[in-house]
Amino acid sequence: xxxxxxxxxxxxxxxxxxxxxxxxxxxxxxxxxxxxxxxxxxxxxxxxxxxxxxxxxxxxxxxxxxxxxxxxxxxxxxxxxxxxxxxxx
Numbered sequence: 001x002x003x004x005x006x007x008x009x010x011x012x013x014x015x016x017x018x019x020x021x022x023x024x025x026x027x028x029x030x031x032x033x034x035x036x037x038x039x040x041x042x043x044x045x046x047x048x049x050x051x052x053x054x055x056x057x058x059x060x061x062x063x064x065x066x067x068x069x070x071x072x073x074x075x076x077x078x079x080x081x082x083x084x085x086x087x088x089x
Contacts, residue, residue: 004078005033026085027062030055030073042075047082 030042038059045052046063047070055061065071071083 005081023064023066025062026065026071027060029059030061030075031059032078039075039078042073045072045074046070047072 030039030044031037032039038055040055040057040059042055042059042061043052044054044061044063046065049069051063053061053063063071065085067085069085071085073081073083
């Protein structure tokens with residue numbers, strides 16, 4: 001069985017880059033990289049913490065994180081993806 005890839009379409013606000021120490025709400029949609037179909041119930045965790053969430057039935061998610069955090073997305077049958085939230089000013 002071949003593992004598929006996850007793809008994240010994120011809607012990060014520009015203010016996320018400007019306030020480096022403050023937590024911000026990160027929102028996005030997780031989709032299949034080949035079909036761009038939304039993936040429901042993908043596990044999303046902030047790396048090295050116990051904080052996390054899952055995508056809803058439409059693949060959408062929202063989580064509070066620091067700009068220095070990394071999101072870890074996992075889903076059965078797909079490669080695990082690590083998504084750093086850092087931004088370059």
